[in-house]
Amino acid sequence: xxxxxxxxxxxxxxxxxxxxxxxxxxxxxxxxxxxxxxxxxxxxxxxxxxxxxxxxxxxxxxxxxxxxxxxxxxxxxxxxxxxxxxxxxxxxxxxxxxxxxxxxxxxxxxxxxxxxxxxxxxxxxxxxxxxxxxxxxxxxxxxxxxxxxxxxxxxxxxxxxxxxxxxxxxxxxxxxxxxxxxxxxxxxxxxxxxxxxxxxxxxxxxxxxxxxxxxxxxxxxxxxxxxxxxxxxxxxxxxxxxxxxxxxxxxxxxxxxxxxxxxxxxxxxxxxxxxxxxxxxxxxxxxxxxxxxxxxxxxxxxxxxxxxxxxxxxxxxxxxxxxxxxxxxxxxxxxxxxxxxxxxxxxxxxxxxxxxxxxxxxxxxxxxxxxxxxxxxxxxxxxxxxxxxxxxxxxxxxxxxxxxxxxxxxxxxxxxxxxxxxxxxxxxxxxxxxxxxxxxxxxxxxxxxxx
Amino acid sequence: xxxxxxxxxxxxxxxxxxxxxxxxxxxxxxxxxxxxxxxxxxxxxxxxxxxxxxxxxxxxxxxxxxxxxxxxxxxxxxxxxxxxxxxxxxxxxxxxxxxxxxxxxxxxxxxxxxxxxxxxxxxxxxxxxxxxxxxxxxxxxxxxxxxxxxxxxxxxxxxxxxxxxxxxxxxxxxxxxxxxxxxxxxxxxxxxxxxxxxxxxxxxxxxxxxxxxxxxxxxxxxxxxxxxxxxxxxxxxxxxxxxxxxxxxxxxxxxxxxxxxxxxxxxxxxxxxxxxxxxxxxxxxxxxxxxxxxxxxxxxxxxxxxxxxxxxxxxxxxxxxxxxxxxxxxxxxxxxxxxxxxxxxxxxxxxxxxxxxxxxxxxxxxxxxxxxxxxxxxxxxxxxxxxxxxxxxxxxxxxxxxxxxxxxxxxxxxxxxxxxxxxxxxxxxxxxxxxxxxxxxxxxxxxxxxx
Numbered sequence: 001x002x003x004x005x006x007x008x009x010x011x012x013x014x015x016x017x018x019x020x021x022x023x024x025x026x027x028x029x030x031x032x033x034x035x036x037x038x039x040x041x042x043x044x045x046x047x048x049x050x051x052x053x054x055x056x057x058x059x060x061x062x063x064x065x066x067x068x069x070x071x072x073x074x075x076x077x078x079x080x081x082x083x084x085x086x087x088x089x090x091x092x093x094x095x096x097x098x099x100x101x102x103x104x105x106x107x108x109x110x111x112x113x114x115x116x117x118x119x120x121x122x123x124x125x126x127x128x129x130x131x132x133x134x135x136x137x138x139x140x141x142x143x144x145x146x147x148x149x150x151x152x153x154x155x156x157x158x159x160x161x162x163x164x165x166x167x168x169x170x171x172x173x174x175x176x177x178x179x180x181x182x183x184x185x186x187x188x189x190x191x192x193x194x195x196x197x198x199x200x201x202x203x204x205x206x207x208x209x210x211x212x213x214x215x216x217x218x219x220x221x222x223x224x225x226x227x228x229x230x231x232x233x234x235x236x237x238x239x240x241x242x243x244x245x246x247x248x249x250x251x252x253x254x255x256x257x258x259x260x261x262x263x264x265x266x267x268x269x270x271x272x273x274x275x276x277x278x279x280x281x282x283x284x285x286x287x288x289x290x291x292x293x294x295x296x297x298x299x300x301x302x303x304x305x306x307x308x309x310x311x312x313x314x315x316x317x318x319x320x321x322x323x324x325x326x327x328x329x330x331x332x333x334x335x336x337x338x339x340x341x342x343x344x345x346x347x348x349x350x351x352x353x354x355x356x357x358x359x360x361x362x363x364x365x366x367x368x369x370x371x372x373x374x375x376x377x378x379x380x381x382x383x384x385x386x387x388x389x390x391x392x393x394x395x396x397x398x399x400x401x402x403x404x405x406x407x408x409x410x411x412x413x414x415x416x417x418x419x420x421x422x423x424x425x426x427x428x429x430x431x432x433x434x435x436x437x438x439x440x441x442x443x444x445x446x447x448x449x450x451x
Numbered sequence: 452x453x454x455x456x457x458x459x460x461x462x463x464x465x466x467x468x469x470x471x472x473x474x475x476x477x478x479x480x481x482x483x484x485x486x487x488x489x490x491x492x493x494x495x496x497x498x499x500x501x502x503x504x505x506x507x508x509x510x511x512x513x514x515x516x517x518x519x520x521x522x523x524x525x526x527x528x529x530x531x532x533x534x535x536x537x538x539x540x541x542x543x544x545x546x547x548x549x550x551x552x553x554x555x556x557x558x559x560x561x562x563x564x565x566x567x568x569x570x571x572x573x574x575x576x577x578x579x580x581x582x583x584x585x586x587x588x589x590x591x592x593x594x595x596x597x598x599x600x601x602x603x604x605x606x607x608x609x610x611x612x613x614x615x616x617x618x619x620x621x622x623x624x625x626x627x628x629x630x631x632x633x634x635x636x637x638x639x640x641x642x643x644x645x646x647x648x649x650x651x652x653x654x655x656x657x658x659x660x661x662x663x664x665x666x667x668x669x670x671x672x673x674x675x676x677x678x679x680x681x682x683x684x685x686x687x688x689x690x691x692x693x694x695x696x697x698x699x700x701x702x703x704x705x706x707x708x709x710x711x712x713x714x715x716x717x718x719x720x721x722x723x724x725x726x727x728x729x730x731x732x733x734x735x736x737x738x739x740x741x742x743x744x745x746x747x748x749x750x751x752x753x754x755x756x757x758x759x760x761x762x763x764x765x766x767x768x769x770x771x772x773x774x775x776x777x778x779x780x781x782x783x784x785x786x787x788x789x790x791x792x793x794x795x796x797x798x799x800x801x802x803x804x805x806x807x808x809x810x811x812x813x814x815x816x817x818x819x820x821x822x823x824x825x826x827x828x829x830x831x832x833x834x835x836x837x838x839x840x841x842x843x844x845x846x847x848x849x850x851x852x853x854x855x856x857x858x859x860x861x862x863x864x865x866x867x868x869x870x871x872x873x874x875x876x877x878x879x880x881x882x883x884x885x886x887x888x889x890x891x892x893x894x895x896x897x898x899x900x901x902x
Contacts, residue, residue, distance in 0.1 A: 003766050004501075004544045007528075010494040012541065014548050015555070018490050033800035033891075034824045036831035039469050043461040043574050044495070044530075044560065050455075052518065059519035066564035067503065067529065068510035077458075078518065079495075090463065093455045097465050099848050101834050103799075104466070109495065113517035123494050138834055140813065267821070315454050348554075349484035362591065370718070373485045380487035383552050383589060397550050440484075 009114070009122030011330060016347040017337045021125075023160055023344075023443040024333065025107055028127050031152035032105040035144075037129055040104050042086035044111075045077040051085060052078070060112040079111040083128040084324065088313035091132055091320055100134035100320075101141070107329070119300055121330055130324030132312050137321040142288040142308050143260045145323050149304055150268040152327075153292070161342065161445020162332070165303070167292045168230075168275035169260055172285050172307070174240070174253025175276070178226055181247035182219050189213040194227050195279035202228060227277035233265055234258040236274040256287060286310040290325055294332060303332045345442045346399035349378040351434050352416070353395040354404040356385040364406040368414065371429035372404075377439065379404075395419055401438045404429070460565070460573030462781060467798040468788045472576075474611055474795075474894040475784065476558055479578050482603035483556040486595075488580055491555050493537035495562075496528040501540060508532055511563040530562040534579040535775065539764035542583055542771055551585035551771075552592070558780070570751055572781055581775030583763050588772040593739040593759050594711045596774050600755055601719040603778075604743070612793065612896020613783070616754070619681075619726035619742045620711055623758070625691070625704025626730070629677055632698035633670050640664040645678050646730035653679060678728035684716055685709045687725040707738060737761040741776055745783060754783045796893045797850035800829040802885050803867070804846040805855040807836040815857040819865065822880035823855075828890065830855075846870055852889045855880075 006012070013021060029039070045064055052058045062079040080086045083106045091098065107127045114120045129148060131141045146167055156162040175194075179187050193208050200208075202224050209220035222243055229239045237258050240250075257274055264272035280289040287308030294303050306325030313320045336342045352372055354365040365381045372379040380400070382391045388405070395403050396419055404427070407414040416432060417424040457463070464472060480490070496515055503509045513530040531537045534557045542549065558578045565571045580599060582592045597618060607613040626645075630638050644659050651659075653675050660671035673694055680690045688709050691701075708725055715723035731740040738759030745754050757776030764771045787793045803823055805816040813832070820830040831851070833842045839856070846854050847870055855878070858865040867883060868875040 003546075004540050006544065007494065007496070007498075010496065012493055013491070014545060015489040015491060018492065022490060034827070034829050036799055036801035036829055038466040038799050039473060040464070040466060041469065042463055043458065044562070045458070045461065045574070047458075048518075059517070061518040062515050063518045064513050064515050064530065066510070067499075067512040067514045068564070079515065089455050093457065094465060095454075099798075099845075103831070111495070113519070123496070141834070144832075347550075348487055348489050350487035376485070378485050378487055380554070381595075383592070394550075 007122075009116035009120070011121060011124075011334050013337070014347070016344045017333075019344040019347065019349075019441050020160075020337060020342050020443050021329070021333055024156060024162075024329065025125075025127070027155045027159060028107065028152050028327070028329075029105070031148065031155055032129055035103070035148045035151075037103045037105040037148075040087075040090065040106055041108055042080070042083070042090050042106070044079055044109075046080050046086055046089065048076055048078045050089060051081065060114050062111050062113050081112045082110055083108060083126050083326065084130075084312075087128070087130060087132075087324075088320075092313050092315050095134070095315070095318070095320075101131050101137060102134075103129075103131050105129045119331060119335070121334070124328065124330035127327045127329050128324060130312070130322050132320050132322035132324075134318060134320060137323065139256055139259075139287070141323050142256060143263050145306075145325055146260065146272070146288070146290050147264060147267055149290075149292070149325050149327065150264065150271050153304070154268060154271070160443045161447075162294075162336065163297060163341075163445075164295050165271060165292050166295055167264075167272040167290055167304070168278050168302075169257065169272060169291075170274070170276055170278035170289050171253040171257040172287055172289060173249050174257055175226070175279070177247045177250030177253050178240075178243075178245055179223065181245045181250055182222060184215060184219060184223075186213055190215070190223055191279045194223065194277055197227050197277040229276040230273055231261075232270070232273045234261050234274075236261070236276065240276075253287075260288060280305065280307055284309045284311070288323065292327075297335065300331065300335060303328050341446055343444060343446050345437075345444070346401075347441075348380075348398045348400065349441060350380045350398065350400045351377050351439055352379045352402045352404050353391065353400045354379060354381045354406065355388055355391045356382045357406065357408075358385045361385075361406065365404075368404055368406055368429045372432075375430075375433075377434065392417075392419055402434060458573075460567035460571070462572060462575075462785050464788070465798070467795045468784070470795040470798065470892050471611075471788060471793050471894050472780070472784055475607060475613075475780065476576075476578070478606045478610060479558065479603050479778070479780075480556070482599065482606055483580055486554070486599045486602075488554045488556040488599075491538075491541065491557055492559055493531070493534070493541050493557070495530055495560075497531050497537055497540060499527055499529045502529045502532065502536060508563075511565050513562050513564050532563045533561055534559060534577050534777065535581075535763075538579070538581060538583075538775075539771075543764050543766050546585070546766070546769070546771075552582050552588060553585075554580075554582050556580045570782060570786070572785070575779065575781035578778045578780050579775060581763070581773050583771050583773035583775075585769060585771060588774065590707055590710075590738070592774050593707060594714050596757075596776055597711065597723070597739070597741050598715060598718055600741075600743070600776050600778065601715065601722050604755070605719060605722070611894045612898075613745075613787065614748060614792075614896075615746050616722060617744045617746055618715075618723040618755070619729050619744065619753075620708065620723060621725070621727055621729035621740050622704040622708040623736050623738055623740060624700050625708055625727070626677070628698045628701030628704050629691075629694075629696055630674065632696045632701055633673060635666060635670060635674075637664050641666070641674055642730045645674065645728055648678050648728040680727040681724055682712075683721070683724045685712050685725075687712070687727065691727075704738075711739060731756065731758055735760045735762070739774065743778075748786065751782065751786060754779050792897055794895060794897050796888075796895070797852075798892075799831075799849045799851065800892060801831045801849065801851045802828050802890055803830045803853045803855050804842065804851050805830060805832045805857065806839055806842045807833045808857065808859075809836045812836075812857065816855075819855055819857055819880045823883075826881075826884075828885065843868075843870055853885060 206224040285307035289307035291302035292304035304327040312322035369379040413428040416427040657675040736758035740758035742753035743755035755778040763773035823830040864879040867878040
């Protein structure tokens with residue numbers, strides 16, 4: 001069998017990259033659970049008629065069928081392309097067994113048959129948090145949810161050396177209330193146009209609002225000026241007022257957005273801005289919308305997006321409103337790892353390699369290893385009774401920090417060498433401890449100090 | 452949208468079951484890493500020509516293609532049906548970046564389009580450990596690997612209350628050496644017949660060996676007597692000798708098996724037996740073979756199986772021998788959870804619910820929650836400022852053990868109530884700690900005390 005080639009769009013990590021990913025997922029899990037979110041996993045497949053809605057995403061769906069089903073069998077299952085559609089189905093299917101508001105996190109792979117290109121993957125891991133209510137869901141959850149995500153991102157930055165983030169937030173009620181107060185009817189068209197602001201700039205937005213959407217010049221001017229407002233605090237409220245437009249829905253949106261910006265300023269200062277050009281293409285958002293920039297990596301686009309939706313799911317009798325946000329784990333880690341901005345201290349969990357003097361004395365090495373593991377120290381025994389220099393190289397190639405030499409005297413522990421310093425000391429496997437930072441692999445950011 | 456129905460063969464857990472699964476996966480990960488196994492994950496799909504080998508399993512493969520590719524597009528990808536095929540491909544693809552012997556664990560879902568029935572799933576999670584060498588791999592790894600799995604299973608039994616296991620082991624060299632010494636040529640046929648021993652019994656095996664495989668009566672008698680040998684220690688060695696058959700390959704197999712049984716007796720007493728009827732259908736095993744019984748749940752079949760293979764993969768120049776074992780996580784947990792034999796202390800991570808006196812005082816509750824979380828205590832704030840009885844019921848329905856009442860005095864912490872005992876005491880959120888066993892949900896076995 002010739003050496004296989006990677007499949008484009010299906011990234012896989014080497015063990016060191018996987019250790020980074022495990023650390024990232026572990027921190028996310030910890031933060032989400034500190035806030036009372038319960039984990040769920042859903043099956044990879046959904047009925048195709050639940051996935052395909054006639055939208056843009058349909059052509060990216062992977063259909064799935066048994067190979068033995070034959071060519072004329074209908075495809076009726078597809079791989080999920082996000083975690084929202086399966087979560088909505090899970091809520092409906094299990095509503096009688098869940099307690100509402102239901103807080104869940106979900107970290108799984110999703111699949112999209114996109115054209116592979118920089119930053120686009122066909123298989124990638126998402127980490128979603130949502131709060132879903134039964135009938136109603138209070139507005140304070142719109143404030144709570146992005147702050148949980150920001151706290152998780154801050155842990156990744158502080159503990160693992162990922163870049164910091166800046167979340168850009170807006171509110172659909174604000175935008176729609178503003179447009180409605182101006183007498184605009186094609187709200188979706190205006191949103192779609194404003195959504196292109198970062199790509200095409202304010203002049204082209206203003207022009208397109210007139211030419212493509214049919215606004216008059218003053219409507220287009222006001223919509224563009226609204227989109228230009230961005231403040232790190234609640235001062236956007238006055239800037240909106242100065243545009244001289246008013247209405248109840250607008251006021252409600254302004255109030256909700258101000259509450260979020262003020263709470264974020266108190267809890268996560270410098271990590272969130274009100275940014276009134278944020279539209280989010282998806283049309284099911286009805287209140288807060290969130291996008292997240294990885295500072296210094298703007299070209300990645302938004303790495304964590306979401307918002308408020310008044311109907312995540314409905315079974316005809318009960319409506320389930322929700323608020324959610326989805327962090328693109330693969331989308332963030334693949335470029336950071338690929339460009340060498342993240343690394344692990346070693347590619348194996350092993351902290352100690354126990355050397356083997358001769359195959360006859362392998363039992364003594366196994367006994368020491370067992371004692372170390374009982375005390376939580378990840379340990380391997382050398383696979384071959386090579387000369388010690390070669391066994392030390394085995395450890396060195398894997399960045400295993402310590403090599404243990406068993407003693408010839410029965411019962412005695414032996415000596416342990418820190419192969420980085422060369423220091424070798426007598427040690428007892430029932431008492432010895434490595435330095436704290438050596439016990440498990442650690443993850444660190446790698447940044448150009450001049451950058 | 453009507454309430455969706457579960458898809459047969461695609462089990463999903465409610466939050467409580469998922470907590471049990473998370474605990475199980477966490478223990479597995481911990482044990483595997485203590486032994487120096489590094490985690491990898493591979494993509495869900497492989498080229499179909501790498502999956503489909505013309506065997507029985509082919510018809511169970513799920514093929515995958517983009518919905519937009521059209522009816523006449525050739526299927527060229529399939530979902531992996533185990534973790535061995537993708538691991539072999541990963542080793543070949545990345546051999547230049549891996550250190551050998553390479554020790555990896557891999558915990559992922561796999562898919563098989565089997566007819567759904569009791570104990571058979573179309574999507575299920577496997578946890579695999581393998582050690583793979585570059586060119587060669589010492590026999591002591593055949594002893595090491597099943598002991599790592601037994602240690603993991605023992606942790607699940609001891610810490611989480613799963614039933615204990617009994618591993619049944621054999622050695623292909625022993626069986627093949629024995630058959631060859633008897634002058635038998637159709638080794639695969641004999642193995643296939645002996646594999647049915649548990650289903651059809653010794654008499655039918657003896658008869659089938661004569662009728663279907665063409666052995667003479669004395670060959671069939673000796674093969675059947677070999678299959679009947681099962682000992683919890685190395686006494687099987689004498690029982691094999693008493694059959695009066697000898698040969699080099701047989702001796703080698705007997706020696707390897709004896710080494711494994713003796714090591715297991717010393718490290719995991721009572722958890723492993725030499726069982727000479729174990730054949731394992733798959734024909735790529737060449738030495739040790741392992742099967743594992745969940746004690747009291749024999750009808751589940753083997754929950755962890757594997758063995759030694761002289762060629763996991765080969766690129767023409769280099770051969771990669773390995774030894775591996777695969778634990779069926781879903782296969783084990785779904786029946787234990789379904790029959791109520793495993794449970795979690797609560798279906799949410801939350802340890803403390805902070806009550807909200809009025810929406811105006813939500814800020815005080817949020818401040819207390821923040822202080823508790825900073826100290827690692829999973830905390831939720833009540834979603835509504837209902838009367839306190841209703842807020843306590845919110846906690847009770849989720850088995851959240853503590854409810855915190857903020858104090859009206861600024862700066863004071865308030866009081867915390869253990870809702871199981873009703874005891875309510877003043878507490879400071881910068882110092883208070885829950886009982887150890889209340890901090891996180893715990894998992895326990897649920898067994899009929901009379902059973």
